[in-house]
Amino acid sequence: MIGLADLSLEWLGFPLQKAQKDLQQFERELTENAAEYQRKKAAEILEFHLRNNSYYRAIFEKSRATDFQNAPVLTKTDFQQPLANRLSAGFTTKNVYVNKTSGSSGEPFIFAKDKYCHALTWAYIKQQFGAHGIDFNRDLQARFYGIPLEGLPKLKEEVKDSLMHRRRFPVFDLSDKVLETYLARFQKSAFAYLNGYTSSLLLFAKFLAKKGVVLKDVCSTLKAVFTTSEMLFESDRQFMERAFGVPIVNEYGASELDLIAFENPSGVWKINQATLLVEILNERNEVLPYGEAGKIVITALYNRAHPFIRYDIGDNGILDFDQQTQTLFLKQLTGRTNDIAVLPSGKTTPGLTFYYVTKSIIQDQAKVKEFVIKQTNTNSFTIEYVASEPLSETEKAEIVAANERYLESGLHFTFEQKTALERSRSGKLKQFSVAF
Incomplete structure (x- = not known):
């Protein structure tokens, strides 16, 4: 039927x-x-x-x-x-x-x-x-x-x-x-x-x-x-x-x-x-x-x-x-093809590599609910995150060190705690984006 x-x-x-x-x-x-x-x-x-x-x-x-x-x-x-x-x-x-x-x-x-x-x-x-x-x-x-x-x-x-x-x-x-x-x-x-x-x-x-x-x-x-x-x-x-x-x-x-x-x-x-x-x-x-x-x-x-x-x-x-x-x-x-990060050395890498490396550190921190990474310049990245409390300086340093270890040195990261992350009109969350 x-x-x-x-x-x-x-x-x-x-x-x-x-x-x-x-x-x-x-x-x-x-x-x-x-x-x-x-x-x-x-x-x-x-x-x-x-x-x-x-x-x-x-x-x-x-x-x-x-x-x-x-x-x-x-x-x-x-x-x-x-x-x-x-x-x-x-x-x-x-x-x-x-x-x-x-x-x-x-x-x-x-x-x-x-x-x-x-x-x-x-x-x-x-x-x-x-x-x-x-x-x-x-x-x-x-x-x-x-x-x-x-x-x-x-x-x-x-x-x-x-x-x-x-x-x-x-x-x-x-x-x-x-x-x-x-x-x-x-x-x-x-x-x-x-x-x-x-x-x-x-x-x-x-x-x-x-x-x-x-x-x-x-x-x-x-x-x-x-x-x-x-x-x-x-x-x-x-x-x-x-x-x-x-x-x-x-x-x-x-x-x-x-x-x-x-x-x-x-x-x-x-x-x-x-x-x-x-x-x-x-x-x-x-x-x-x-x-x-x-x-x-x-x-x-x-x-x-x-x-x-x-x-x-x-x-x-x-x-x-x-x-x-x-x-x-x-x-x-x-x-995505348009989510390729170009680093100061000229090296190109999928943007999700940054997300994955950062995630390997953050996932052990139960206080972080979700996060996204935005490349704001060739060597600058912003990590926006939602958490019950701010990341400590030690945790931030671990994230920076991990990204430099897996990718290259000289990268600069800033961290912004948010109450909510920006989603597309459909509700999707873009884990990595190039914003410059």
């Missing part, structure tokens, strides 16, 4: 049942020959947009490309023009799914998916969550996300939450007083899973640990916690699993595309090969072999409304392949 969550999508014109059946066929083709399936679908979507999308055709012809292998790599700036200019023939803003990226990269834009493509996205999401025992039509979700504060945008999110069995836990104020009310909701409702930004869920886990509460003990229906949108460090995973009392499952996705990688029950960050083609490229846009780090470039294999062909999502990562299980997986997500 089809549930309300599925029906709501069908009523809105998204052919979910067809997408679910088609997805099963795609999976069979992938099992038979994944490389051939992806080569064929990539060629088909390229051909479609060359015939039906004048915007993309102009970019392709200007690059003098001849096929998919040398097709131009698109970036977010390529899409910062009116959506109507970017839609394929036969599609308008009235007959597609329209949304906006979160803007966490600093380059937000409006995008579109045709309704079949968006239905495929939901079919794949349902499949992946289902592998962990989650049924969107039945199970209640505790959703730790942001939400528009007023007007029609807020109303739309509230309606979607109701239809999708979601209860919203806004992340803009995560003070102990607010988290106390969140805990009370778990004591009264049969939540099956939590889904939200890593930093927000980690903050809730720290609150639970401070109270000596394991969430599963007060909400016995809990099955899993799903983290998204921000880095999940292994030490944080282990901490959250103790605080929540259930497995932590990490996902990596993009609203304009689909789920990109999702942890399966075996703990492998499996790449979505059914609806996406994921490549790792170097600075010359050459495909790198498995095991080497580079920029993540993605092709949406079924979006006919809007061309996401060899689209540089702005992240860096490493792909690998398990011969035994024949699984392509994301071995490592190394941070």
Whole structure:
């Protein structure tokens, strides 16, 4: 029997049942020959947009490309023009799914998916969550996300939450007083899973640990916690699993595309090969072999409304392949392309390196709830943190020494204690940023 969550999508014109059946066929083709399936679908979507999308055709012809292998790599700036200019023939803003990226990269834009493509996205999401025992039509979700504060945008999110069995836990104020009310909701409702930004869920886990509460003990229906949108460090995973009392499952996705990688029950960050083609490229846009780090470039294999062909999502990562299980997986997500720190010596390093090194010192200080690092000059960094009491001079010195030991000497750090950290409009927390 089809549930309300599925029906709501069908009523809105998204052919979910067809997408679910088609997805099963795609999976069979992938099992038979994944490389051939992806080569064929990539060629088909390229051909479609060359015939039906004048915007993309102009970019392709200007690059003098001849096929998919040398097709131009698109970036977010390529899409910062009116959506109507970017839609394929036969599609308008009235007959597609329209949304906006979160803007966490600093380059937000409006995008579109045709309704079949968006239905495929939901079919794949349902499949992946289902592998962990989650049924969107039945199970209640505790959703730790942001939400528009007023007007029609807020109303739309509230309606979607109701239809999708979601209860919203806004992340803009995560003070102990607010988290106390969140805990009370778990004591009264049969939540099956939590889904939200890593930093927000980690903050809730720290609150639970401070109270000596394991969430599963007060909400016995809990099955899993799903983290998204921000880095999940292994030490944080282990901490959250103790605080929540259930497995932590990490996902990596993009609203304009689909789920990109999702942890399966075996703990492998499996790449979505059914609806996406994921490549790792170097600075010359050459495909790198498995095991080497580079920029993540993605092709949406079924979006006919809007061309996401060899689209540089702005992240860096490493792909690998398990011969035994024949699984392509994301071995490592190394941070955003625009979060690279350039040091006085000329050395470049992922900004999250600073965060990770600092975290190795701070995580033993229970008084620090969360922190971010901002590079304010080539050799200057500011650490903003929320804590029950200020860091001591000794603790600050340990943090500086650790960063200099792992990176280079001569770096200058300032520390600013805050009552709350600045989050994006969507509620995400950016652990490292370049602010000059």
